[in-house]
Amino acid sequence: MGKIVAVTGNEAVAESLRQVNPDVCAAYPITPATDLMQRFSSFISDGKVDTEMVLVESEHSAMSACIGAAAAGGRVATATSSQGLALMWEMLFIAAGDRLPIIMPVVNRALSAPLNIHGDHSDTMGARDSGWIQLYSETAQEAYDNAIQAFRIGEHPDIRLPVMVCMDGFIVSHSIERVEYLEDSEVKNFVGEYRQVNPLLDIDHPKSYGPLILTDLYHEYKRAQHEVMTKVKNVVLEVASDFEKLSGRKYGLFETYRLEDAEIAIVILSSAAGTTKDVVDRYRDKGIKAGLLKPRMFRPFPYEDVAAALRHLKAIAVLDRADSFGGYGPLFSEICGAVMSMDTKPPMINRIYGLGGRDYMPDQAEKVFDELIGIAETGKVGAIKEYIGLRE
């Protein structure tokens, strides 16, 4: 059992990277992830890690250098946010397409325009289809735990895919929380030695990375990529089970809170789930059967498992901290996908909250639950998609 500390999310994730001790890290600073890499840089300056740091001139080059380093044959990490992730966009697909297990904490932040440095999920939702595994974290503890597990998941021989570990900008990245650290040796043993697969640095067995593949095989290549994604779920659960043995902390594909006998529920990602759980408790005290589902693994999305967990509900609200202008929020679309398989589909609404760091307050969750009570009674849904927490 390691130390119990009071740290920010950035600090906790930087500590996880120190403990994992990647071979190469290429990064470019961006608010609110800057602090994470600054802390990691000081580990390098103080000789606490063996990592070769490549301080590049842009996020595009950060991901490009990570791709080169991962193909070369070693453990690679970086971190970013918002515009930085957007600038990497092209390279995200290449990291995944080349099956390179790069681990990237992403401190979720809004996208321009207008410029905004605060937390929402627009950045990683925009990277949803890039072929990366995505894990979302509610707290600094979860971000720390997810980051450590991400190395095992991404580097698993059956998977070999890059992983984003998402936490909310400022709300988690800059807030001090109680975090339990594992011992250095525990983390080292948990992630294990890096296993090279077709390393470029094996000069006696030259490999070519990044070929041109046209109409003859591209289609099959992409299907193969999807098939790998279907294997991720079991690996995530297997790694979570090992992690629980080590830490006593339990992780799954998603977390449920008082959902088993609930009649109405909110589905929500990351830090806002904490606020929502408090409101669930208040409604339970009033005798209302409210519950919550918080996805942890967003890519690949566990449709069947989520459907099984939501099957018994009378009304569901999916809250998105990102939008698809002219469409439904990204999380809502996934829940619709999950509900598709049900014989009787519960009525659902989509509420957009907290964009650009707008505070998500308990009264917003209360209004949503109140609306769900009405929907559960009548079976009637008014507007499917609406914004909440707007200034009047």
Place this chain on the structure above:
Amino acid sequence: MTTIPLRLKELSRQEDRFAYGHRMCAGCGAPIVVKQVLMATDYPIIAANATGCLEVSTCISEYTAWKIPWIHSAFENAAATISGVEAMYRSLVRQGRIDDRQVKFIAFGGDGGTYDIGFQSLSGAMERGHDMLYICYDNEAYMNTGIQRSSATPFGANTTTCPAGEVIPGKPQNRKDLTRIMAAHNIPYAAQASPGHWMDLMKKVRKAFEIKGPKFMNIIAPCNRGWRSRTDDAIMLSKLAVDTCYWPLYEIENGVTRITVKPREKKPVTEFLKGQGRFKHMFAPGHEWMLEQAQEYVDREWERLQKEAAFWAEEEKAE
């Protein structure tokens, strides 16, 4: 240390590290450049390649022409990609997890991937000081996508995005002098070379590999499709580019400029231009000013380079 003598007989006996059978156009200058670069050394080499003609034609589906470890990831990032490979090499050697076998790192990019879209990534990698050699095979336009102008396209050239029309007769601007810009990064070695002067090119590659840190070589690579020249003219044109001082062969080593091949007699630039369809309109009546302007530019730049080289020659004498 590379030991094979730079003589055709010995070089021809070396095992190819860039195989035949690739799908570059007949008569293209780029694969000749790659062959000469790889033949110049017997160090183990790992290469990155920017998206472009060389990349799309040498590694298609299940085939590869590269007998060395090779990586392509995107268009604008060959320098950043190889810097990641080099960083991993340094990390694993430092940690004692692999042996230091004096591996050398090369990035190949065309002028699009180097002068333009890859310029930032190149500049960053050079500033960070990676132990790498960046090689630009400069065919003076975006040839892979169908002969669009680049910042390496010379004044007056007819390309598909600056066609010689009724009002605008080809590219209005002069080319960017990238070799000088790279030298201005104060890297230990920057040079220009031409496959027509293979001995000079290979000597430069050898020299570059003996220098620790970031190196840059700009190598002219005629493209008969884009230059609208004969299929078998690549070497002749790459020699004429040197003889007319359109593409002077020089190196800047630790800030000291040296001209490595001085033409015995400087030929008029029209000698280089006239064999190429992309400059045909410049020879039409009424367009004499274009030829004059092209000559003036070459003269001015050649004059400047000579002065610079003379200055350093004096300095070295004084020492």
